[in-house]
Amino acid sequence: MFTNLADGRNNANRQCDLLILGAGPAGITVALEAAAKAPGLRIIIAEAGGLEPPSADELALYSGESAGSSRYSLTTTRLRYFGGTSGHWGGWCRPLDAVDFAARPQAGSTGWPINKPELAGHYAAAHRWLEIPDDNYDPDRLETELRDKLIDFSSSDWFQNRLFHFSPPTRFGTRYRDAIEQSSSIECLLNAAAIDYSYSANRLSSVRVGGLHGHQLDIQAGRVVIAMGGLECARHLLLMRQRGWAASGISSAKLAHGFADHFGLRPGILQLQADRIYQRTAGSQGPVMPIITPTPEALSEQAWQNTCMLLDITPAADKLPSGYTSHQALGFSGEDTWTYSVQMILEPRTNENSRVELSGQTDALGLPKIKLFWEIDPRDYQSAQNVFTRFTHEIARMGLGRGQVKPLDITLRQRSANGTAHHMGTARMAEHPGEGVVDRNLKVFGTGNLYVAGSAVFPSFGYSNPTMTIVALAHRLAEHLTDTG
C-alpha cells in the first residue's frame, strides 16, 4: 500500500516492526523479501520522493559541495524517488570476484567479514531480482562463434577472459510497484524523507519523516534499515552523531571515510588480431560483455589491484608505428589486425582521506548538506598501468599483437577523473568495532536495532558494478532480520 505524505490526509504517527528508509534496489529488496519470509511483520518504507522523477527542488535536496582533488556531481549521480537510482542505471552486472573479499593490502583492505561462498545463494536471488536469466560468468560456456572472437589465454598464467551480464535494466520503481501496492504487510510512505532521529541508549527509538510539502510524522520501529544510497547513508549517520548518539559504529573514525567510486583509464592502444569482441554483444542467453582480467594468481603475486579491460575499435590513424609490428621473428606480422583502444575499469584502493563531511550549509529541509572529498590514490593508476604494460608483453609473447603504453600523468588523471555513480565504502562492514561501521550482519556497531543496506557497507570494491552485490546483501539482510525477528 502507498500513502503519500504530501496529501496531508493520513499523517498520524506510526509504529512498525521494520522501518526501511529509502526505496531503491536495496530498500525494495529488503522490504519485499522480509514480507515474503515473515508474513506477519509490519513493514514501513519511508521514501523521500514520490512515484514520479524528482522536481528540480527535490533533487536540490541532494546538492552539496565537491571539495576533493577529483570533482564529483552529487545530484546527477543519484535519483530521489520511488525506485531510487535504478530509474536511470545502466544494468551492467557482475558479482564481485572471490579475491575481492580477501584481505589485500594493495587494495587498502583488511578484507570482508564474509566470503563469496557465503553470498552464493544471495547472488542467485539477486539475478532473479535483476531479471538476469544466466548466472554463469565463465566465457568457456559461450557459443562457439562468440568464444572464437576472444583471445585464447590458455597458454597464459597472467590473464583470463571473464563476462559481464546485463539487467534489462530493471527499474525497481516500475517493476516492483504493484508488489508493494498489493502487499498487506508493507506501507510505503511517499514524500517521506527521514529528517530527524531520536535514540534511547543503544536503540534508535523514532524517526521523523517529512518533505518540502511541510507535513511530518514520527515512526517508532523495532528495527530500522538505512537504504538511502552510499552518500545519504553517510550523511544521516553523521547527523545521528551530530545529535549526540555515541554508539561505537556512529562515533567510529571509519564512518564516512573511505568513500570510493569506480573510474576508468585509457592506458594505451593495441594492435591485435582482427574482430576480437570485448564489448557488449548478444549472447544466446542474453546480452554479455567479455572482459580481460588478470588471473587471481597474477593479482596476488604482483600485488595488483583488481581491474578489467574492454577493447574499443579505433580509427586506422591510431595504428601503431610500423616498428612495433614488423618483428616477423616474433611471430606477429601486423597483418589482418585491428587497432583497439583499451578501456580499463579500476578497483579503487580504500583511501581514508576520501570522505563525506557535513557542511555548514543546510538544505530546504534544514539538514546539513554534504561536503564530499573524492580523493583517488595515485597508486590506483600506477597499478592499472602496470597491468596494461604486462598485458602488452603477454600478447607479444603469445605472438598475437603489440601494444603501446601511453605516458601516465597522474595529476591530470585525478583532475579529469569521472566517477561512475557507485557510492561505496562510507559505512564499511567489519568483523570488529574500530575496523568499520557495521558488523557482518550489517548492524551498526554499538546499536541494538540499526542496519545499513547498500554499497556504503562495501569494505573493498573490485571492479564490478555494485548493484548486483547490493541486492545480494539486501536479500541476505532480509533473511537475517526475519530469522532473528
Ligand SMILES: Cc1cc2nc3c(=O)[nH]c(=O)nc-3n(C[C@H](O)[C@H](O)[C@H](O)COP(=O)(O)OP(=O)(O)OC[C@H]3O[C@@H](n4cnc5c(N)ncnc54)[C@H](O)[C@@H]3O)c2cc1C
Ligand atoms: C547513470 C547511472 C548509471 C548506473 N549504472 C549502473 C550499472 O550499470 N550497474 C550498476 O551496478 N550500478 C549502476 N549505477 C548505480 C546504481 O544505480 C546504484 O548502485 C543503485 O541504484 C543503488 O541502490 P540503492 O538502493 O542502494 O540506492 P538508490 O538507488 O540511490 O536508492 C536510494 C533511495 O533512498 C531514497 N532516499 C534518499 N534520502 C532519503 C531520506 N532522507 N529518507 C528516505 N529516503 C531517502 C532515495 O529517494 C532513493 O529512492 C548507475 C548509476 C547511475 C547514476
